[in-house]
Amino acid sequence: xxxxxxxxxxxxxxxxxxxxxxxxxxxxxxxxxxxxxxxxxxxxxxxxxxxxxxxxxxxxxxxxxxxxxxxxxxxxxxxxxxxxxxxxxxxxxxxxxxxxxxxxxxxxxxxxxxxxxxxxxxxxxxxxxxxxxxxxxxxxxxxxxxxxxxxxxxxxxxxxxxxxxxxxxxxxxxxx
Numbered sequence: 001x002x003x004x005x006x007x008x009x010x011x012x013x014x015x016x017x018x019x020x021x022x023x024x025x026x027x028x029x030x031x032x033x034x035x036x037x038x039x040x041x042x043x044x045x046x047x048x049x050x051x052x053x054x055x056x057x058x059x060x061x062x063x064x065x066x067x068x069x070x071x072x073x074x075x076x077x078x079x080x081x082x083x084x085x086x087x088x089x090x091x092x093x094x095x096x097x098x099x100x101x102x103x104x105x106x107x108x109x110x111x112x113x114x115x116x117x118x119x120x121x122x123x124x125x126x127x128x129x130x131x132x133x134x135x136x137x138x139x140x141x142x143x144x145x146x147x148x149x150x151x152x153x154x155x156x157x158x159x160x161x162x163x164x165x166x167x168x169x170x171x172x173x174x175x176x
Contacts, residue, residue: 005158008134011064012074015046022048025057038109042066061096061137063103069141071103077130088128093155097122097166100139100153105170108144114175115149122166132157147172 028050033041043066044050056062061075075096083089098120105115128135139153149172155164 002158005133008064008074008136008158012062012134015062015064018046018048019052019062020048023051025054026051027053035111037111038106038113039066039068042071042103042107055095055099059092059095061099063099064136066103066107069104069108069144071100071107071139073100073103073137073139075135075137077128077132077135079130082129086129088130090122090124093124093128093164094120094122094166096135096137097139097153097155097164098168100137101151101166101168102139102170104139104141104151104153105144105149105168108141108149109172112175113172115170115172117168118148118171119169120166121168122164124164126161126163128163132161132163134158135163145172 032050041050045052046063046066060078061073064074065072073096077088081088081092102117109115135155135157137153137155139151142150142152149170151168153166154162156162
């Protein structure tokens with residue numbers, strides 16, 4: 001096992017342990033998110049203080065890191081994610097990349113602001129199978145304005161192999 005993969009697995013375990021001590025999968029209540037920025041919310045989720053999204057365990061991926069304008073998700077490509085050709089389904093790639101893109105944008109939201117994906121573009125450049133034990137979707141904001149935000153992400157293996165890349169445009173608005 002490579003040092004990079006071992007480091008990724010150690011980070012994943014620490015995050016999953018913290019999330020397991022928290023409220024579990026679900027959606028945060030308005031009281032839990034009131035007055036917090038998107039970055040503060042994402043950091044609280046990583047610490048296990050807020051629920052994590054139910055889709056994460058369903059599709060075998062998790063948030064592993066956030067920063068100002070960045071979000072990193074780690075996924076485990078499994079047999080249940082395969083298409084009829086025996087490679088990981090493009091929808092799994094897209095969901096993992098969309099999560100990294102959206103959460104990167106989320107880290108730029110001040111309290112009371114929200115966003116939704118308006119456009120998602122995904123380019124798969126290499127097939128993926130369960131032989132690759134983990135991949136990371138690393139999202140980074142390009143622009144975060146009052147009405148629009150854009151971001152880009154890359155899906156890479158522990159050896160640096162690029163499997164896909166994506167971009168998004170998000171609409172930004174006042175949260176209700």
